[in-house]
Amino acid sequence: MPPSQTIDFKQPNAPVPSATPPLLRLEEVRCGYREAGEWREILRGVDLEVQAGEQLALVGLSGSGKSTLLHLLGGLDVPSAGRISFDGFDLAGLGEPARTLWRRQHVGFIYQFFNLIPTLSVLENVLLPLELNGIDEKAGREAGMGLLDQVELADRAGAYPDKLSGGEQQRVAMVRALIHQPALVLADEPTGNLDFATGEKVLDLLDSLVRAQGRTLIMVTHSPEVARRADRLIRLVDGRLEAV
Amino acid sequence: MNIKIYLSSIFLTWALLACNQQKATDEGVAATLREPDFAGFERAYAPRTFDFPADHGPHPDFRDEWWYVTGNLDGPNGQRFGFQITFFRHGLKRGKPNRASQWAGQDANMAHFALTDVEGKQYTSFQRISRSGVGLAGAQTEPFKVWLDDWRMEASPGGGFPWHFKASQAGIELDLKLDPRKPPVLNGNQGLSQKSAEPGNASYYYSITRMDAKGMLKLSGKDIPVHGLAWLDREWSTSMLADYQAGWDWFSLQLDDGTDLMFFRLRHKDGSDDPTSSGVLIAQDGQSSRLAREEVLIEALGSWESPAGGVYPSGWRLTIKPTNRVITIHPVLADQEFRHDARYWEGAVDVLDAVSGKPTGRGYVELTGYAPGKVERSGQ
């Protein structure tokens, strides 16, 4: 693989450091798309600050823009207006390749439908982000097995995803999202596809891993029980944020 | 002389058609010679009556035959040349072919042409081969003519001497008139020259030992009028050598006092001389007397190594006991080796009186069996 492509994202437009700068700051973020010739705006001016290590729950009705917001935070999409700064620099100003490099270093994704790579084994799935960050399979193996052990899946390391249960798959996805020690973990209804008990177990594990490592977690959820676990709850209504 | 046997015997193994070096050994030659099948050709068992000029022409009942002329020539400005021209006829099968095509001749023909330029220290040789069909090569009696391509030797328009000889290749052209000063000499036993112990291993052999040679040499773009003495050897046979024989040293010398000397020494593989080695001494008036093996003592004075391998003797002392004469023989050029399908040394020599050291004649020497194998191209 090519040498790890790292970019010092702090340098170009780093502001004067304040006392405790937020990890994420969204200012007047707008996002929408053109459908049948008409502009449909999903996010209509979102302002948000998230401190490092904070755990946020994002709730809202279907179509309120939760997933869109999450994609913006993960650098998968860019806002049509406004500013998203991560650790002081503007994400929206980055091009696609830079955003990809940023994402692979700093973000971990967890999805409702797990999105494991069906053609890779559990361990390979887990090690893929490391590999993309320039750490080869051998070097990452120990860390991967350690984390899998923490989620009680070390014995399934060689299995393919389609042989795992939903809870197991989500635990693998969690490990994959955390393996490269991202500053920001984004979860899109991680328990949405799991029964209550399994979901609780997954969340317990996620909680412990994220808190132990001091990661920032932003989790989209419909479930009040899940939301209650967060440090802070925010709600999207009509494309704007409301604090709860 | 015997070189011709050697040549005609290798005719089929390589000279004519092949270039398989493997076969180009004495073994191959000897094997062909020992061949018991003489393809119906006659052999030389007993003396015969020679009839001239008819016998100048071909004898197709015998397998091999040659017309062989060597000589020493002088130019107007002291230039000195030696030349050799030989026409060989080799019968592939006896008798006239009964075929519709004119190409279907039964003879294979070869010719060698060599020139030694003493002043230029240059020896140049050429070889040609051809079939006899459609008149490409051949020999005829009436009038006498032997030719291969545009090389030819033929009787004068009247049918007799002087013969006219002409050959040219690669910018060298020799055009000579040859007129005998002595009648033909029948070598051996009235012309029957025994070559080894087995009856039939013999040839019919005559020579004209002294002929005036006069004509024109073209060399390096210049026409040089030349004149000198030539020597004709004529021989035909079907089989000659035995397998224990290695080669021979042959001397044909024309001395200033008008006598001519021919002597050949047949060498065995074990180094000894064959008892059939012999020669002839021809007086100024043409009277000849045989020389037996023990009557001539030959001592080599030096040696010469061929660039293609093989060491030849070079320079001799000849003691001719019947006349009590001792002469030394010196090649005019060390390298006069004919290097084509066959290899042999055939060169012009000077003859000196061994006592006074003064020039006393000229001649040609032929050495075979010293350097087996053939070389693709000559040093032309």
Added chain:
Amino acid sequence: MAILARANRRHFLRHPLQLLLAIIGVALGVAMVVSIDLAAESTHRAFSLSMEALTGRYTHHITGGPSGLPESLFTRLRVEEGLRETAPAIEGYVTVNDGSTLRLAGFDPFSERNLRSRFVKAARGDDAVRLLTEPDTVMLSAVTGQRLGIRPNDPMAITVNGQPHQLKVVGYVEGDEAPDPALEGLVLADIATAQELLGRIGVLDRIDLILGNSPAQERQIRSLLPPGIELESVAGRNSATQNMTAAFELNLRAMSLLALLVGTFLIYNTMAFSVLQRRELLATLRIIGATRGQLLREILIEAALLGLFGGVLGLAFGVLAAKGLLHMVTRTINDLYFVLTVTEFMPDPLILLRGLALGVAAAVIAALGPALEAAWASPLASKARSGVENRARRGVPWLAVGGILSMLIAISLLQTESAGLVPAIAGVFLLLLGYGLLTPLMLLGFAWSTLVLARLSNTWLLRLAVRGVAASVSRAGLAIAALTIAVAVSVGVGTMIESFRGTIAEWLDQILQADIYIAAPSTAARYSPPLPNGLPEQLGRIDGVDKTGTGRRIIISTSLGESELLALDPPYLNQPGFRFKQADGKVVWSTFPTMKAVFVSEPYAQRHHLKVGDSFELVTDSGPITLPVAGIFFDYRSDQGLIVMHRSLYDRLWKDGANTSVGLYLKAGFDLEKIRQEVGLILSSQQQPLVVRSNREIRAASLDTFERTFAITQVLRLLAVGVAFVGILSALMAFQYERRRELAVLRATGLTPAQAGWLVLLQTGFMGLTAGLLSIPLGLAVAVALVRVINLRSFGWTMDLAVSLPPLFAAITLAVFAALLAGLYPAYQVMRVEPSAALREE
């Protein structure tokens, strides 16, 4: 990139059928290109090797007219002129019992030595003596000897000029050396033996010489030559012979390129399909942080590997196919051009390497589109497929514009008279490409009109099917375009062959005016053995024979190169023996016996840019003479062309009394079979066996030769359709894969499995029908291009375009059938899959 690569590579292991189709696609494309290249190259090499084998190192020939040159000339050159580096040659053809033709070369071993030719090696020792001294002895190429089971010292039965002979094989030409493929088909004999066998006593065909590069020497030699005998350089002669087949080979290569094009389409489909299937996987990879560049590289590497595997497989196929093809190519060359006896197959590593590179390059280029699509797609599912389709739909008009532009260029290329064959072939390719680009638009139009019809007849399933096709125009359009092109090529080539056959048949009717023809059996193209003297007169005396006409075919030298001349003596002048290009053919024909001019065939005129009234020089026995062209006639016997003059003019110019054919014109009311028996009686008294054929038999035999000539074209045409079929199969699979969710919803809503299966078949059938219908105009256009441009420029043949309906219907049927066949598997899958499973996947 280990894990990333694995994630993608394992996808193919899970879809082995797809992998197989892609590899087969590349393999077929590469195989066709390679096999044709190899076959062409082998014939080329065979040609030059056999030339080299026979020419040795000589630089010039002296050649004579039809009667050869007197052998005394050779003696004169050697003995009087001292031209030592010369060798006589006689060549002819003999047939052996397995029906193959061998080249009998008469040589003089002594002279070859002067030329230092390879035959010096051939004749060695005792073998040479036998060759020289025994009649009927020959040496045989070891390869041929082994093929025929003839070993040294075996007898060998041959037929020469129709007469059986028993030869003695004294050895192999190679001696103890390894068999040399270049000598295949060679029988070497002493010149005397060859003269006797070929009945050429006293004459030579050729004298070969080595001359320095000295014009003065050439002039000097020319001045020695009697009239009708020419000195020419070997290089010129060989290249002229080899040029004869250039157009033929170019056509073959164009066909193979077409196959590769279709193969490329196959790779495109496979890669597109695999990208489609991996959409989620690729999106996940992008989310995790794989860059666009990484994905692009991954997919291109994948394609390159596919190309490599397919390429290697293709090489294997290609080498196998080439052996079969070589046979056909050699046969065609033998039928049409010159005798080529070398059939040894020579796989040139360069060609193999080139084929492999072509396969890899085609795969990578084909994958570029799908790879870009995969890399540039947003990882967000909401923006995936419909966006692509929308973009594709917007692109349809632009594609159409590009298509029309390229077709316009194509037409201008095809119509520019001065352009050569290569631009014309490029024109045909552009025509196909342009039409392909236009296909999506035509598909939408066709779908729209079908929908209107379907609405009228209220067949909802059909409407559903057609809408489905129209909705995914990017996939369907491409599949249909590919099928359209393949079927159109088939239609075009088929129509061309039909037209040609019709033209030939008509032409044969015109030229075969006599009822019975007698000729010596010809063993080789462009060589006609002469008939016994006095035969025409003898045959003319048979009761019932009204008149006789004679023909003499020979090869002569002209200022335009070596040419075939036919001297005719037709008994009737009321009906022209040829169809002339200009209108007043009858008038021209009536002056034939008295004219001091020649007719030339259309290919001859085309080849040498001759018009009526132009003159050129012919080398005759009485020296060179300049004759004008009085007429150009249509003729299809040789693409090298033919010069025709009246026998009386020929007799004035050449000292050659021989005839090569006699035609008997019967009196009305006499039975052909009966007269034929009498002819047979007369011929049985001849030394030389002769062939008697009625005009009907000649016609049939000529059409047979025609079929043979086009056998290779037919094979290639079928192969192209085969490759296209595999392409359609993979395209339809991709197409149906994409629609599986839609079908699942339909199933969930109440569509029965059978109806779902029907829906798939309706869709593929609709696509097939569209392709079939669209292929007709394109096919006809291709036919016109082939008939009016390609064939005219390749061979100089004008043909009448003959369009018949059955092949067109067959084309539509073929397209529909191919599509339905390709739809069977997807239909089966659709019927089998539980709708819930398909729905769950999303």
